[in-house]
Amino acid sequence: MSGQRAAYRRRQTAFRWVALTVAVAAFAAPLLGAFDFTTQGPGGNGRTAETWLTLVDVSKVTTDYPALREGFLASVSLAIVTPLVMLLILVPTMTWVRLRLPGLSRTVEFICLLPLTVPAIVLVVGLGPVYAWVYYLLGSSTLWLSLAYVVLVLPYAYRSLDAGLRAIDVRTLSEAARSLGASWFTVMRRIVLPNLRSAVLSASFLSVALVLGEFTIALLFSKKNLQVAMYELGKSDAKISVAVGLLALAFAFLVLFAMSFVGSSTAGSSPFARLRRSRAVRKEPAA
Amino acid sequence: MTLAPTRGTAVRLTDLHRVYGGVAALDGLTLHIEPGEFVALLGPSGCGKTTALRCLAGLEDPDSGTVEVGGHDLTRVPANKRDMGMVFQAYSLFPHMTARQNVEFGLELRGRDRATRQARTAEMLDLVGLDTHADKYAHQLSGGQQQRVALARALAIEPQVLLLDEPLSALDAKVRAQLRDEIRRIQLEVGTTTLFVTHDQEEALAVADRVGVMSVGRLEQLAPPAELYSAPQTPFVADFVGLTNRVRARVEGTTAHLLGGSVPLLPGSASGPEALVLVRPEGVHVEHAADGTASVVSASFLGGHGRVIVRIPDGTLLTVQVANTEVTGFAPGDPVSLSPRGDAALAVAG
Amino acid sequence: MADAPRGRALGRHRPSSALLGVVPFFAYTTVFLLIPTLVVLVGAFLDGNNGFTFGNVQALTTPAVMRALRNSVVLSAVTAVGGAVIGGILAYAVSTAKASSVTKRFITSLCGVLAQFGGVALAFAFTASFGMTGLITLWLNNMGVDTGTGFWLYGWNKGLMLVYLYFQVPLMVIVFLPAVEGLRPQWREATETLGGSTWTFWRRVAGPILLPSFVGAMLLLFTNAFSAYATAKALISQGTPLLPLQIAGTLSSEVILGQENVGKAMALAMVVVVAVVMTAYVLLDRRASRWMQR
Secondary structure, eight states: OOSSSHHHHHHHHHHHHHHHHHHHHHHHHHHHHHHHHHHHGGGGGGBHHHHHHHHHHHHEEEEEEEHHHHHHHHHHHHHHHHHHHHHHHHHHHHHHHHHHHHGGGHHHHHHHHGGGSSOHHHHHHHHHHHHHHHHHHHHOOOOGHHHHHHHHHHHHHHHHHHHHHHHTTHHHHHHHHTTTTHHHIIIIIIIIIIHTTTHHHHHHHHHHHHHOOHHHHHHTTTOOHHHHHHHHHHOOOOHHHHHHHHHHHHHHHHHHHHHHHTOOTTOOOHHHHHHHHOOOOOOOOOO | OOOOOOOOOOOEEEEEEEEEETTTEEEEEEEETTTTOEEEEOOOOOOOOOHHHHHHHTSSSSSEEEEEEEEETTTOOOGGGEEEEOOOOOOOOOOBBHHHHHHHHHHTTTTTHHHHHHHHHHHHHHTTTGGGGGHHHHHHHHSHHHHHHHHHHHHHTTSEEEEEEETTTSHHHHHHHHHHHHHHHHHHHHHEEEEEEEEEEEHHHHHHHHEEETTTTTEEEEEOHHHHHHOOOOOHHHHSSOOOOEEEEEEEEEEEEEEOOOOOOOOOOSSSSSSEEEOOOEEEEEOOOOOSSSSEEEEEEOEEEEEEEEEOSSSSSEEEETTTTGGGOOOOEEEEEEOOOOOBBBEEEO | OOOOHHHHHSSSOOOTHHHHTHHHHHHHHHHIIIIIHHHHHHHTTBBBTSOSSSSHHHHHHHHHHHHHHHHHHHHHHHHHHHHHHHHHHHHHHHHHHHHTHHHHHHHHHHHHHHHHOTTTTEEEEEEHHSSTTTTHHHHHHHHOOOOOOOOGGOOOOTTHHHHHHHHHHHHHHHHHHHHHTTSOHHHHHHHHHHHHHHHHIIIIHHHHHHHHHHHHHHHHHHHHHHHOHHHHHHHHSSSOOOOHHHHHTTTTTTOTTTTTHHHHHHHHHHHHHHHHHHHHHHHHHHHHHHHHHH
16 A cells, blocks of 8 residues: 555554554553452562462461452342342333333433433432341341442443334334234243343443442442452451452453344443434545 | 536546455546547446445546546545536535535635635526525535535535536435436536446436446446447347346347348347347237237237236246237237347347 | 422323322332432421521531531542543543543543542552552652651542542543544544644634533532542541541531531531532533533
8 A cells, every 4th residue: 555545554553563662551550450459478678479278278268358259249140139129120110111101211211311420429428327227127248238329320221222122113013012912021031031132231330330339338338349348458458458359350341242243232332322323424544 | 607618527547457355446547538528337236336436536546547537647536626516416515514615615615715615506506496595504405415415515616527426316316307307408418528426227227428337346348328238249248237038049140040030230240040139018918819829928018108007928028018008908828929129139149 | 289280280181190100210219219308307406495596507617517527628629620631631632532442441431430439449559559668658669758647638628639539530431532532533534624723623622612512521420529439438437537537427426416416507508519510410411412412
């Protein structure tokens, strides 16, 4: 290739590489420092893999760091329960509103986007009396945190499911199914849900991400989840807590990276990206 | 204020080559456009017509070959110095500007003073029939209106060449037909040399002075529409432009014998003894015959004319054009006989 | 209370059985979203005996609370602007890559992780790196920079800002990248054929088009920093220089009886700030999507 356009493209590529390398290096620096910290020997001298070996030894972790185990299991169970509750509440409601109560769609949208203006710390303040009743009626298990987490995740899950419903034109499909004799339940189960798979996956993924990263509500309700356990551990055994933090970050990155190849929308997907994909865009062929 | 006098500029694309992704998008394209001429580049997607247009615009660099406009070699000149007006297929209006501001944009970049800009913009918007919509934004205009504004914007700067990259493809059928005639009318009024790219042969035939049919990076034939239709030089052109029937025939020299009659062959036809002759629907005559060897498969009334599909003894299906008053007389299964009307046709081996 | 507007919205010919289908949703959100919001809204104006009072709101004007509010606003504003500028440049850099390139996936995944999982892990990573034996401290010392006692990291207007940038910049990339990618190639090409240079394109076309998205994203970054609790909690062990920390402080059992509702007043103040900024964000987002859709 020759000419000005090639030169422009080369300049652009150079800029991209420089900018991204600087950025990745800057982001990696504290993470590298954290890793370095976990391998330091006593008093800052020498190197040791003791911290990591301890972590890998699950039985040792269970005996020496029971809080960590407890927090990990709690977060995992919350990460399973929260998306389930969210889907159970949102999918039927949103489909139902789309099909039978279109006048309510604005109200539902408003309520689902409301949590964006209610920071977690504020929600904690307001949930006090509510959770007093929850504990009274349902026991004080950590799992009940999922009820609050669903609220936190509502805006992102709503956007994801809404885009999915819009993309499959629920109205037409359900009318076709009804004209062939299907009941509303059958329409839900056999027409809507199978077609919503990617939106459901995306919304669930967003929920899992939020649950695993949640700290504020758990701490202020005196419950132990992964983040709280890490935090408390940090006061007593810094190396282990830093190592756990790194592991969590690395794990989350790998999952996100792998998911980006599967093709479903990531945590940061916005309506722009979806809209742009659905239009025919004529792009200049890449060099 | 009067429009600028006719500014015809000749365009010469010489032996353009362009390869990307291992595919030759342009494979030795040579095209000369006369001053003030309206040339359409026609072909299926991937034939290189858009690449050729973009090389002319400077939005792509050819690997080899030259681009000359008005006698100047523009091959190495960047796009923003080529003084060309371009209309894209879609989305080309700046969304944050009104129609008026869009049209004024090029004039501002050229440093025209406010009075000149405003007068010229008003003139252009009037030319495309959108003076009442001047202060609307792109998202407030229909697809057809947006393309008109894009056209006004391209013409406002009095370009040497007007480039249109499938400007009607994204529009509704009715708007398409209307707008293409308008584009032609405006082009005749302004007199700018124009290159128009499309995959729709009806569009190309309807508006162009000459049509260039392209296939896999090469120009198959460049001729006025009528000549392209009645005297195709290659089988690709014969197939791509208009409907074609392929009929088995016996060839003797420059005459082919088929359907109980004979037809003169166009230069470039395959030689005998057997060949397929490419016959147009209106080149065949069909009539009822109780002892006819062919039979009707279906008949359609298409408004201005009618179309009958007939099966001949060797199994081939032929599309025949008939007068709209006669088509209703043909029913599926009717025995009929066919004869060629005698228009010259192209023969291919097969 | 909710039936009247619902009835008006639905019109006359609506079978009431269909409404049953949305009861679970409304019941759930009422209990876990609307009631807590009301608790904060109403509680802010109640005193220890549940009588109406402006006392809590007045308590907001005490030096400690005003300082926390001011610090939070400054911290959020600085990291919002800084994050927006740096993240914006990064987003542009990422957008120039091919659509399905590994680089793009890598960067967007990295940003996704850092934006979401900031908080405790990130705070610890910084503590480790900037500690006495930390890697970054050693680097800085080698370069001749005196890192002093290392308390720089824990200052709300020093180290904390840097840590906040570590999840603000990735968030900016995530939120702003779709806008940059929404710039149609035809706009650039049209500018070129009309005679504009690269500078013209950015100044007259891309810049104005991206401005609503950019400012909107910056506002989002502001609320993100303003509401953040985990990172601050993990790094600041003494004092409550930021508003979220002050609010959390009122929830502990050390609070004087009758003063718990001051926390609600603070929470109300926070909600007001966030609501105002989010409304501005939504309006800008709507304008941006109108332009981008075409």
